[in-house]
Amino acid sequence: MNWSLDFAPFFSWTTILALAVPAALIAAGLVFAGMRGAFVRVAALAALIVALVNPVMLREERDPLQSVVAIIADRSQSQTIEDRDDETTEAVEALRTSLARFPEFEVRTVEARSGETPDSDATTALFSALSGALDDVPPARVAGAILVTDGQVHDIPENASRIGFSAPLHGLITGREDEFDRRVEILSAPRFGLVDEPQDLTYQVYESGPSDGGPVSVDIFLNGDLISRETAQVGEETRLSFELPRAGRNILEVAVEEEPTEITDVNNRSIAIVDGIRENLRVLLVSGEPHAGERTWRNLLKSDAAIDLVHFTILRPPEKQDGTPINELSLIAFPTRELFVEKIEDFDLIIFDRYQERGVLPALYFDYIAQYVENGGAMLVASGPEYAGRDSIATTPLEAILPALPSGGIDEEAYYPTLSELGAKHPVTRDLPGSNVEPPDWSPWFRYIDVGDTEGDAVMNGPNDKPLLLLDRVGEGRIALLLSDQEWLWSRGYEGGGPHVALFRRLAHWLMREPELEEEALRAEAVASDLVVTRQTIGDDPGPATIITPSGEATEIELSEGEPGLWEGRLETEELGLFQVANGDLRALANVGPVNPREYREAVSTGEKLAPIAEETRGSIRRIAAGDEVEVPRVVPISGRASAEGRNWIGLRTTEETVLRGVDRTPLFGGFLGLAVLLLALSATWYREGR
Structure with a gap:
């Protein structure tokens, strides 16, 4: 309860002052003149002025406010190392029990988890959590803050003034004092690189705690495959040279050998994501005699900026003799030796468009082409009536690699190309525009080259469900056979045309081994904080996928078929880092969150980072792990600036802030009391004058 004096004047202070000044002059004149009863008259005038001022005695009823204590529990991923998370839980419960004995404290507990900060790389943001816990509390009411953490905090302010209050900040450190950890960090790596071209990367191995600093073994993985095993010196930069095997995303992983005494092996791996860029694909297109669809392949390939096209059309075979002198011909000779002997390995794809054996290429050259495919090359045969004739390329050494040989028959009736059951799942033909209705929403074709037994995968069918488009693997290479020359009807828009661009572009890229078009593929990617696993297959149910998390825990997720040939599963996770996914013989890697998050770069518990700001706020830093026990x-x-720490105690400031509950007002010169004083003063004046 507080007492105070206030005034409630009946007139404005200006009016009262206008009355008080003459009264004071009169009173002064009376006193200095020595008139009888001067002091009584002065008292009467003073009583009158005081009555006008109306003094009031205030009695306030106030209740003290609680001081707010913030307990920030670090639940980031580094706290999962050893027993830190259990130590944190035990410490928080002990603090809450201790603080419950003090009614003057209001306790707010916040759990700060990884990634709760706009800075995606600063994954332990305790001070952001602290600011959020106290953002509605006036600084004068903050008793202090207690951080239960391993000390690896990434958003520590530059000085105490940026915290927002002037109260003690205490840090209770989990973990052991003699911890040892080894980690590897990629210092520089390219973001992009040309496929099959040398790339450079530098990395460094670090050790924290007791260490001899000797050489250690380092394994290098590219897309999950071991490509190198090296020896690196702790504390020194090491350079690595590698080549990207494919276009698209490539994950390079540097793994240092584990030391049995280290606290975690999660940071023994560091990754770099490098996007592979393939130089323009080189395609050799060889056309036979001119025909209606000759320019279809040329226009399609020329429209792809990623393809360098070399196109030859056989306009004048050797047997053609019309008497025109060679030096007067505007045609150039077909450079057969240069293309099919000297530079055949420079091409990523060879296309024969309605080509027939007419003596332009010696039989030996066809053998070179067959070897080129078996050694990893790619070939597409777009056949026409010539494929069924006696000069068919099926009668050359290519016979050994072709997925189907002609039977000699040609069907020339209208039919709709359709997807086979396998083609509905195959990435080359799956979800082609117009394929989801019967008959398909594209124009018919009018010619089909009949064949005998087939090999490989028939992804499209012709009349009477005969194979129309065959895909096959030969040795290390690939080959495709199209048993019609009517694709130009789609490109010319006949009866609405058809998806020739989508189909033949996918076909060309499948032949050139684009990863997205592999029949059997496993992909994993981070979507928000979830891991999405996609299994592409032309087979049956691939079964569950096995996932190894960054912390080493193995788990399985079921895959469900979303559309033909695509199975998908989702794993909800709070972990950050590199996830390994396996299904059958396939493996995939995916990184969730920032690459190489700071959460694991430094895993050894420490109080050094928090010590400066704790000292500036008159707080303390101390470890709570004592053997198998936790000492809180x-x-x-x-109160005030008293010391906030001792040997086995920590101090929290109590506030002097109060809340007003009520006010009683008692006029001191009002009512009968004021009237009595005033009448007494006037009566004393009259009495004195009457004597």
Whole structure:
């Protein structure tokens, strides 16, 4: 309860002042003149002025406010190392029990988890959590803050003034004092690189805690495959040279050998994501005699900026003799030796468009082409009536690699090309525009080259469900056979045309081994904080996928078929880092969150990072792990600038803030009391004058 004096004047202070000044002059004149009863008259005038001022005695009823204590529990991923998370839980419960004995404290507990900060790389943001816990509390009411953490905090302010309050900040450090950890960090790596071209990367191995600093073994993985095993010196930069095997995303992983005494092996791996860029694909297109669809392949390939096209059309075979002198011909000779002997390996794809054996290429050259495919090359045969004739390329050494040989028959009736059951799942033909209705929403074709037994995968069918488009693997290479020359009807828009661009572009890229078009593929990618696993297959149910998390825990997720040939599963996770996914013989890697998050770069618990700001706020830093037990200091309320720490205690400041509950007003010169005083003063004046 507080007492105070206030005034409630009946007139404005200006009016009262206008009355008080003459009264004061009169009173002064009376006193200095020595008139009888001067002091009585002065008292009467003073009583009158005081009555006008109307003094009031105030009695306030106030209740003290609680001081707010923030307990920030670090639940980031580094706290999962050893027993840190259990130590944190035990410490928080002990603090809450201790603080419950003090009614003057209001306790707010916040759990700060990884990634709760706009800075995606600063994954332990305790001070952001602290600011959020106290954003509605006036600074004068903050008793202090207690951080239960391993000390690896990434958003520590530059100085105490940026915290927002002037109260003690205490850090209770989990983990052991003699911890040892080894980690590897990629210092520089290219973001992009040309496929099959040398690339450079530098990395460094670090050790924290007791260490001899000797050489260690380092394994290098590219897309999950071991490509190198090296020896690196701790604390020194090491350079690595590698080549990207494919276009698209490539994950390079540097793994240092594990030391048995280290606290975690999660940071023994560091990754770099490098996007592979393939130089323009080189395609050799060889056309036979001119025909209606000759320019279809040329226009399609020329429209792809990623393809360098070399196109030859056989306009004048050797047997053609019309008497025109060679030096007067505007045609150039077909450079057969240069293309099919000297530079055949420079091409990524060879296309024969309605080509027939007419003596332009010696039989030996066809053998070179067959070897080129078996050694990893790619070939597409777009056949026409010539494929069924006696000069068919099926009668050359290519016979050994072709997925189907002609039977000699040609069907020339209208039919709709359709997807086979396998083609509905195959990435080359799956979800082609117009294929989801019967008959397909594209124009018919009018010619089909009949064949005998087939090999490989028939992804499209012709009349009477005969194979129309065959895909096959030969040795290390690939080959495709199209048993019609009517694709130009789609490109010319006949009866609405058809998806020739989508189909033949996918076909060309499948032949050139684009990863997205592999029949059997496993992909994993991060979507928000979830891991999405996609299994592409032309087979049956691939079964569950096995996932190994960054912390080493193995789990399985079921895959469900979303559309033909695509199975998908989702794993909800709070972990950050590199996830390994396996299904059958396939493996995939995916990184969730920032690459090489700071959460694991430094895993050894420490109080050094928090010590400066704790000292500036008159707080303390101490470890709470004592053997197998957790020792939490007791809490002591303090006031003002008193010391906030002791041997086994920590201090929290109590506030002097109060809340007003009520006010009683008692006029001191009002009512009968004021009237009595005023009448007494006037009566005393009259009495004195009457004597």
